[in-house]
Amino acid sequence: MTLHVLQDTFGRVHDNLRVSVTDRCNLRCFYCMPAENVQYLPRPEVLTFEEITRFVRVMIGHCGIRKIRLTGGEPLVRQNLERLIEQLATIPGLNDLALTTNGILLPQQAAALYAAGLRRLNISIDTLDRDRFQQMTRRDSLEQVLAGIEAARETGFHVKLNAVAIRGLTEEDLVPLAMLSRESGLEVRFIEYMPLDAERSWERDKVLRTETMLERLEQEIAPLVPLGDHAPSNPAVAYGFEDGRGRIGFISSISRPFCAHCNRFRLTADGKIRNCLFSTEETDLRSLLRSDASDDDLVLAVQQSISAKKEGHEINTARFLQPDRAMHSIGG
Ligand code: SAM
Ligand code: SF4
Numbered sequence: 001m002t003l004h005v006l007q008d009t010f011g012r013v014h015d016n017l018r019v020s021v022t023d024r025c026n027l028r029c030f031y032c033m034p035a036e037n038v039q040y041l042p043r044p045e046v047l048t049f050e051e052i053t054r055f056v057r058v059m060i061g062h063c064g065i066r067k068i069r070l071t072g073g074e075p076l077v078r079q080n081l082e083r084l085i086e087q088l089a090t091i092p093g094l095n096d097l098a099l100t101t102n103g104i105l106l107p108q109q110a111a112a113l114y115a116a117g118l119r120r121l122n123i124s125i126d127t128l129d130r131d132r133f134q135q136m137t138r139r140d141s142l143e144q145v146l147a148g149i150e151a152a153r154e155t156g157f158h159v160k161l162n163a164v165a166i167r168g169l170t171e172e173d174l175v176p177l178a179m180l181s182r183e184s185g186l187e188v189r190f191i192e193y194m195p196l197d198a199e200r201s202w203e204r205d206k207v208l209r210t211e212t213m214l215e216r217l218e219q220e221i222a223p224l225v226p227l228g229d230h231a232p233s234n235p236a237v238a239y240g241f242e243d244g245r246g247r248i249g250f251i252s253s254i255s256r257p258f259c260a261h262c263n264r265f266r267l268t269a270d271g272k273i274r275n276c277l278f279s280t281e282e283t284d285l286r287s288l289l290r291s292d293a294s295d296d297d298l299v300l301a302v303q304q305s306i307s308a309k310k311e312g313h314e315i316n317t318a319r320f321l322q323p324d325r326a327m328h329s330i331g332g
Contacts, residue, residue, distance in 0.1 A: 004303060006067075007102055010260075012260075012261070012324055014264065016263045017231070017267065019071070019267045020268050020330070021052070021072055022329075023046075023328055025074040026080075028137060030136060031202070032197060032326060033328045056091060056297065058298050060144045063299060066094065069100060070097075070100070073331070074101065082116040086117060099101060099331065102123070102124075103121055104141055106121075109283075110151040117158075117288070120160075122150050122189075126170060129176075167205060170208060174217055177190075180239065181248060188249070190251070192208065193206055194253050195315065202322075207254045224242070231303070257315065259276075265305070269329075271289060272286050278322075280324070283302070285302075288301055
């Protein structure tokens with residue numbers, strides 16, 4: 001079989017695919033979803049597990065995709081997700097299968113996901129403060145998320161924690177989350193707030209920048225040293241405290257965009273290919289998957305999307321346009 005490497009016009013090779021399995025969620029994080037009246041995709045528009053598996057198999061076999069991350073919305077609200085994991089985990093050539101979750105349903109699902117072949121989880125937790133958690137997610141679910149993290153660890157998952165960092169809101173969470181990393185050994189990754197919220201209330205001033213976070217953590221805990229052990233395509237730059245306890249990642253999407261090394265693209269829950277988180281254009285794969293299109297037809301459609309990928313997201317220029325879709329509908 002000929003390998004069709006997904007290289008764009010800037011020489012970037014794409015071997016990393018994010019697959020959204022739903023746009024639904026059991027939280028309402030203000031930086032992602034609207035508070036009410038969410039317009040969910042009608043169910044027939046959402047790809048079936050069989051359609052997702054076929055696409056992933058073609059991407060691995062024909063295009064050299066090596067990493068898959070399942071996301072959403074909240075992936076664990078999709079019924080019987082472990083069946084999809086089971087189908088994907090056995091595809092030859094897949095080196096890395098991971099999932100991003102808010103953790104709420106992990107106490108019930110961790111064992112089944114592990115048994116199905118999943119080993120890596122990123123769990124989102126922005127704060128350890130119950131009131132702030134409720135303010136940010138519009139739900140009182142901090143205890144469930146903490147129980148989810150515990151369940152994941154007990155089951156044997158490799159776990160990383162993700163926290164969105166927002167200026168004027170989450171400064172007081174930096175030290176408690178870093179201390180959690182120091183005490184638990186889990187990597188905590190702070191993500192700069194991006195303009196992907198449904199309510200379009202993002203402002204540049206609300207971005208808590210990596211430099212500011214680094215300064216605060218060094219002042220209040222201990223000096224941080226870059227670990228230099230991440231691949232250039234990994235958006236998180238990792239630091240360790242000088243005393244060796246705690247590992248902190250920073251995803252500096254706004255202050256230090258990493259587009260030059262981007263190796264990823266996305267499949268939305270309704271089967272659209274997006275060559276960038278901030279794309280304003282999409283390629284419809286679902287209609288191909290639901291016609292008699294061949295595997296080569298699927299490859300060609302993806303190749304065309306990757307060839308059209310822009311050099312960068314241009315967030316820091318006047319040309320930037322916020323995509324029509326919000327994060328929960330794109331698949332973060
Ligand atoms: N529901 C799952 C979760 O929250 O982990 C998976 C989907 S969520 C869209 C994926 C990641 O995107 C989460 O870590 C979330 O915090 C992050 N995220 C959502 N909206 C964001 C935004 N506007 N800026 C930065 N990160 C965001
Ligand atoms: Fe749901 Fe994740 Fe979006 Fe929060 S960030 S609303 S948990 S999809």
